[in-house]
Amino acid sequence: MAFVEKKLPADAPVVDKALNWVDSRFPLTKLWNDQWGKYYAPKNFNFWYIFGSLAMLVLVIQIVTGIFLVMHYKPDANLAFASVEYIMRDVPWGWLVRYMHSTGASAFFIVVYLHMTRAFLYGSYRKPRELIWLFGFAIFLCLMAEAFFGYLLPWGQMSYWGAQVIVNLFGAIPFIGPDLSLWIRGDYVVSDATLNRFFSFHVIAIPLVLLGLVAAHLIALHEVGSNNPDGIEIKDNIGPDGHPVDGVPSHPYYTFHDIFGVTVFLTIFSAVVFFAPEMGGYFLEYNNFIPADSLKTPSHIAPTWYFTPFYSILRATTSEFLFVVQAGVVAYVALIWLTTKLPQLLKIAIAAIALVAIAGMMPGALDAKFWGVVLFGGSVMILALLPWLDVSPVKSIRYRPDWHKYVYIVFGIAFVALGYLGVQAPSPIGERVSQVCAVIYFGFFMLMPWWSAMGTFKPVPKRVTFAAH
Amino acid sequence: MKLLKKLIAALAFAPAMVLASGGTFPLDHAPDRSTDLPALQNGAKLFVNYCLNCHSASAMRYNRLKDIGLTDDQIKQNLLFTGEKVGDLMKTTMSAKDAKEWFGAVPPDLSVIARAKASGDGTGADWIYTYLRTYYKDDSRPTGWNNKVFPNVGMPHVLWELQGEQEEKFVEEKDPHDASKKVHKFVGFDLVKPGTMNKIEYDNAVGDLVAYMQWMGEPAQNTRRRLGVWVLLFLATLATLAWRLNASYWKEVK
Numbered sequence: 112m113a114f115v116e117k118k119l120p121a122d123a124p125v126v127d128k129a130l131n132w133v134d135s136r137f138p139l140t141k142l143w144n145d146q147w148g149k150y151y152a153p154k155n156f157n158f159w160y161i162f163g164s165l166a167m168l169v170l171v172i173q174i175v176t177g178i179f180l181v182m183h184y185k186p187d188a189n190l191a192f193a194s195v196e197y198i199m200r201d202v203p204w205g206w207l208v209r210y211m212h213s214t215g216a217s218a219f220f221i222v223v224y225l226h227m228t229r230a231f232l233y234g235s236y237r238k239p240r241e242l243i244w245l246f247g248f249a250i251f252l253c254l255m256a257e258a259f260f261g262y263l264l265p266w267g268q269m270s271y272w273g274a275q276v277i278v279n280l281f282g283a284i285p286f287i288g289p290d291l292s293l294w295i296r297g298d299y300v301v302s303d304a305t306l307n308r309f310f311s312f313h314v315i316a317i318p319l320v321l322l323g324l325v326a327a328h329l330i331a332l333h334e335v336g337s338n339n340p341d342g343i344e345i346k347d348n349i350g351p352d353g354h355p356v357d358g359v360p361s362h363p364y365y366t367f368h369d370i371f372g373v374t375v376f377l378t379i380f381s382a383v384v385f386f387a388p389e390m391g392g393y394f395l396e397y398n399n400f401i402p403a404d405s406l407k408t409p410s411h412i413a414p415t416w417y418f419t420p421f422y423s424i425l426r427a428t429t430s431e432f433l434f435v436v437q438a439g440v441v442a443y444v445a446l447i448w449l450t451t452k453l454p455q456l457l458k459i460a461i462a463a464i465a466l467v468a469i470a471g472m473m474p475g476a477l478d479a480k481f482w483g484v485v486l487f488g489g490s491v492m493i494l495a496l497l498p499w500l501d502v503s504p505v506k507s508i509r510y511r512p513d514w515h516k517y518v519y520i521v522f523g524i525a526f527v528a529l530g531y532l533g534v535q536a537p538s539p540i541g542e543r544v545s546q547v548c549a550v551i552y553f554g555f556f557m558l559m560p561w562w563s564a565m566g567t568f569k570p571v572p573k574r575v576t577f578a579a580h
Numbered sequence: 581m582k583l584l585k586k587l588i589a590a591l592a593f594a595p596a597m598v599l600a601s602g603g604t605f606p607l608d609h610a611p612d613r614s615t616d617l618p619a620l621q622n623g624a625k626l627f628v629n630y631c632l633n634c635h636s637a638s639a640m641r642y643n644r645l646k647d648i649g650l651t652d653d654q655i656k657q658n659l660l661f662t663g664e665k666v667g668d669l670m671k672t673t674m675s676a677k678d679a680k681e682w683f684g685a686v687p688p689d690l691s692v693i694a695r696a697k698a699s700g701d702g703t704g705a706d707w708i709y710t711y712l713r714t715y716y717k718d719d720s721r722p723t724g725w726n727n728k729v730f731p732n733v734g735m736p737h738v739l740w741e742l743q744g745e746q747e748e749k750f751v752e753e754k755d756p757h758d759a760s761k762k763v764h765k766f767v768g769f770d771l772v773k774p775g776t777m778n779k780i781e782y783d784n785a786v787g788d789l790v791a792y793m794q795w796m797g798e799p800a801q802n803t804r805r806r807l808g809v810w811v812l813l814f815l816a817t818l819a820t821l822a823w824r825l826n827a828s829y830w831k832e833v834k
Contacts, residue, residue, distance in 0.1 A: 154833055196639035196691060199798065206800040363829055371826040374819035381815055385808025392698065400696035400797075402689075580830040 146333050151358030152365055153339035155575040159229035160337075161372035162222050168373055169219045170325065174318065176212040184264065186310035188303035191266035192402040210388040216258055217394045218380055220417035223251060227494075231519065234506030235338040241498040243335070246328040248495045253321045255418070255491070260313040262415060263306060267399030272412045274309070275301045280425070283481040300405055341575045342506025348574065357575045393534075411536045419533025420526050424490045424552065426537060427545040428483035433472040435550065436482065440465045443557060450561070486549070493556045500559040505568050509576075512566030518555070525551035605728045607702035610709035613791035615802055620648040623792025626785060628659045628670075630738050631690060634679065637670035637796060639691035644799050648792075683734040684722075694790070694797040705794040712739060712786045716748050716769060728766075743782045744775030 116135045119128055133139050144150075183202050185194040198205035227247075230236050236244035263274045278301065282292040297304035336346055336355075345355035359365070389395040393416050398409055414422050428436075444465045448458055471477045505511060508519065525548040532545045613619040624645055627637075642655050643666045650659075652666050660666065662673060672687075679686045697704035711729040715737035718726035723736035737743070746769040755761040777785060795801065 193639060199800065200639060200644065201641070206798070206804065210804075359833055364833065367822070367826040367829050371819065371822040374815060374822045378812060378815040378819055381808065381811050385804055385811060388804075389695070389698075392700075397696055397698040397704070400692040579834050580827060 146329065147366075148360065148362045150333050150361045151345070151354050152337045152361050153345050153355075153357055153575055154359045154364075155339050155341065155357070155577040156337075156365070156368070157340050159225070159232065159340070161369065161376075162226035162229060164369040164372060165222045165376050166219065166226055167325070168376070169215055169222055170321070172211060173215045173219065176208045176215065177314065177318075179208045180212055181314055186264070186307055188266065188306050188403070191264060191306060195265045207384070210384045213395055214380065214384050214388060214390075216261065217390065217415075217417065218383075219254060220258070222376075223254060224417075227251070232508045233338055233340050234342050234501065234503070234508075236498045237338075237342075237501060237506050238498070239335045240332075240338060243328060243331045244498050245495060246324050246331060250321060250324045250328060251494070252491070253317055253324060257313060257317045257321065258415065258417065260309040260317065263301070263309045264313065265399055266306065266403045267396075268401045268403055268407070268409050269396045269399040269412070271301055271403035271405070272409055273414055274305065276412055277414070278305075280480075280484050280487070283478070283484045285477060285481065301403075302405075338506065339575055340507060341509060341572065343571055343573075343575060345575065357577070413534050416530065416534055419531075420529040420552075421487055421490050421533075423529040423533035423545045424549045425483040425487035426533070427542060427549045428479055428486050429542065429546075430474065430479040432546050432549075433479055433482055435546065436486075437469050437472050439550070439553075440469055446561070486553075490549075490552060493553070496556070497559075500556055501563050502560055503563040503568070505571050507571075510569040510571045512568060514566060515563075518562065521551060522555040525555075604701055605710070605714070607706040607710045607729070608713070610703070610705035610790045610794070611787045613787060614795055616791065617649040619788045620792050620795055621645075621650060622785070623788040623790070623795075624648065624650070625658065626789040627690075627792050627796075630789075632670060632672060634672060634674050634683075634735075635687045635690045636672040637691045638689050640670045640796050640799070642666050642668055642670065647799055647802075648795065685734045687735065690793065690796075692797045694794040703794075704797070705790050708793060709786060709790045712789070713743070713783065714769075715740070715743070716746050717772065739782075739786070740775065742775045742777045742785060744771050745773040746771050 114135075117131055119131050123131075130140065134141070180198065183194060183198045183205065185191055195209070198209050200206075202208075230244065230247075259274075259277060263270045278292050278295050280292075281295060282288040284291060293299065295305075296302070297308055336344070339345065339357075345357040348356045350356040354360075383390060383394070389397075396415070413419065444462050447453065447461055451458075453461075472482060503511060503515075508516060529545055529548045529552065532541045532548075535541055613623075631637075642659060642664065643652060645655050645659070646652070655666050670691075674687075676686045694704040694708060697707040699707070701707070702710075707729065711727060714728035715725050716728070717724060720726075721732065723734070725733075725735075725737045725740075727733045737745075748766060749768050749770045750764050751767050752762045753765045755763045771779075775782065798804075
C-alpha cells in the first residue's frame with residue numbers, strides 16, 4: 112500500500128500540521144487516545160484508585176533522583192560511605208535528592224502495598240485481568256530486588272549485614288547452595304565485588320525490566336479496561352455514543368483527579384523528606400550511619416520494614432514449626448482428595464509431592480533454614496496465584512458475605528503483625544505469634560478456593576454505585 | 581468496610597511504631613540547641629580542641645562552619661592548628677596504627693556519630709550527652725576510667741579537667757523481691773576532685789558540644805526545615821487549588 116498522508120488545508124495551524132506529519136508516521140494521537148485521552152474508566156473510582164498513578168509518580172521520582180545520585184556516588188567499598196556523605200554535604204541540593212530517593216524507596220512500598228490492597232478488596236485480579244495482576248506481581252518482585260540491591264549501596268553496617276544475611280539464605284539450598292551464594296557475592300564475604308554488581312543491577316538491569324513491566328501492566332489494563340469498587344464490567348453497558356455509560360474519559364476527569372491526588376501525596380511525602388527523613392529509624396536506619404565493618408556483626412540485623420512480613424515467616428520456620436507444616440500439608444492433601452473433582456492423576460501427583468516435602472521436613476533431613484527459605488519464597492510467590500485461587504462468584508468485597516470481610520481483616524492483621532515482629536529482635540513470644548500469623552497467611556491463600564465460594568452473596572447491581580459530586 | 585479502611589491505614593503507619601528496648605542506662609535528654617549559633621560555635625571550639633586530636637570528622641569541612649556564623653578568618657585563627665586549609669576536611673593526625681596500640685581500637689569517625697547513636701532509647705544527641713557526663717574513676721581499667729553508658733570504653737575521660745573526677749555512689753537497699761537480701765544500687769556520682777567547671781557549667785558545655793555534633797551530623801538540617809515550611813505551604817495551596825479544579829470538572833458527571 113502506498114504511503115498516503117492526510118491532506119490538511121493550507122491555512123491549518125502549524126501545530127495541527129506538525130501533528131498530522133507525526134501521526135502519519137507514528138501513532139502518537141492513537142497512543143494517547145488509547146492509553147489515556149479517550150480511555151473510558153469507571154466513574155465510581157474511590158480513594159483506593161489513586162495508588163496506581165502515585166506508584167508511577169514515585170517511579171519517576173526514583174529514576175530522576177537516582178540519575179543525579181549516580182553522578183556523585185562511588186560504587187567502591189572504600190569510597191561508597193564517604194561519597195554518600197559527600198552528596199549530603201558538598202553537592203548542591205544533594206541532601207534533598209538523597210532524601211527524596213531514600214524516602215521514595217519506602218513510599219514506593221507503601222503505595223504499592225495499598226495498590227495491591229485495592230486489588231484484594233475489589234477483585235481486580237479476576238478474569239479478564241489475570242495478566243495485569245501477573246505483570247503487577249512481577250513489578251513487585253522487581254521492586255523488592257531493586258530495594259535489596261539499592262540498600263547495599265550506602266555501605267553502612269545495616270546495608271552490609273542485611274545483604275550478608277539475605278545472600279546467605281541461598282546457601283541453605285541443598286547441594287548448590289554454598290556455591291550459589293559465592294557466585295552471587297563474587298567473594299567469600301560481601302565485598303567490593305558484591306557492591307559493584309549490586310550497583311549494576313540497581314541502576315541498569317532492574318530498572319530496565321521494571322520499565323518494560325510497567326508498560327506491559329498499563330497496556331494490558333487499557334486493553335481490558337479498569338475494574339471498579341463494584342466489581343462489574345462497565346463495557347457490558349455501552350451507551351448510544353459507543354462508550355460505556357458508566358465510564359468517563361480519563362482526560363480530563365482522571366487527569367485532574369490524579370493531579371489532586373498527587374498534590375496531597377507530595378504534601379505528605381515532603382513532610383517526611385523535610386521534617387523526618389529518618390522516619391524514626393525506619394526509612395534510614397540508625398545503624399547505617401556506621402560504615403560497613405566485616406569484623407563487627409551488629410547485635411540485631413533486620414531488613415528494612417517493607418520486607419519484614421516475609422522475613423518474619425522465614426524466622427518463624429523453626430524445626431519445631433516444621434511439625435505444624437507437616438500436619439498442614441497432610442490436612443491440605445486430604446482436603447484436596449476428599450472435596451475436589453481434580454483428575455485422579457493430578458491428585459496422585461499432589462500426594463507424591465506432599466510426601467517428598469514431608470520426608471524432607473523430617474528431623475535429620477533438610478534443615479529448618481532451608482524450609483524457612485522455601486516458605487519465605489512461597490509467601491511472596493503465592494501472590495501470583497491469586498486470580499486462580501479466588502473463585503467467588505462476585506469480584507468486589509461489597510457483594511460478598513459479611514464474614515468474608517472478617518477473613519480479610521484477620522489476614523490483614525496477621526500481615527501487619529508479621530511485619531511488626533520482623534523488625535523486632537527475636538523473642539519466644541514473638542516467635543509463637545509469628546508462627547500463628549504465618550499459618551493464617553498461608554491458610555488465607557491456600558484455602559481460598561474453598562472459602563471464597565462459601566456463604567450467601569449479595570446481588571450485584573447492573574450499574575455502578577455513583578453519587579454525583 | 582470502615583474497619584477494613586482503618587486497618588489498611590494502620591498498615592501504612594506501622595513503620596512509625598517505635599520499638600522500645602530496655603536494660604540499658606537511662607539516657608538524659610540533651611538540650612536542643614540546633615539553631616543556637618553561640619552554643620554551636622562554642623561546641624565547635626570544644627570539638628576541635630578536645631575530640632579532633634584522636635577522632636576525625638572526615639565528611640566535615642572546616643569552612644562549613646560558616647553555616648553556624650563563623651567567618652573564614654575566625655576559623656583560620658581559632659580552629660586550625662597544624663597548617664590545614666580552611667577548605668580541608670576534619671581529619672586527625674593520629675594514625676590508625678598508633679590508635680590501635682594506645683586505645684585498643686581506632687577511634688570512630690565522628691561526622692555522623694550523632695545519627696548513628698540514635699536508638700529506641702533516645703536520640704544520638706541524648707546518648708552522647710549522657711555518655712560524656714557519666715565517666716567515673718575505675719582502677720580496674722587500663723585508662724583508669726569507665727563509663728555508665730558505654731561500659732569498658734576504650735576512650736579515657738578527655739574532658740576530666742573540666743568535669744573533675746567522679747566515682748560511682750552506691751547505697752545498700754533491701755531487695756524488693758527478697759527481704760533477707762540487700763542490693764547494691766547505683767544512685768549517682770561523688771565528685772572526688774573538682775574540675776575547672778562546676779556541674780551546671782560542665783553540663784552546659786557538654787550541651788554545646790553535643791549540639792555541635794548533632795548539627796555536624798547533618799549540616800543542611802536547618803536549611804532543610806526552613807525550606808520545608810515553604811514547600812508544605814506551597815503544596816497545601818496547590819492541593820487546595822487542584823481539589824477545586826477537580827471538583828469543577830466532576831460537577832458535570834452525573
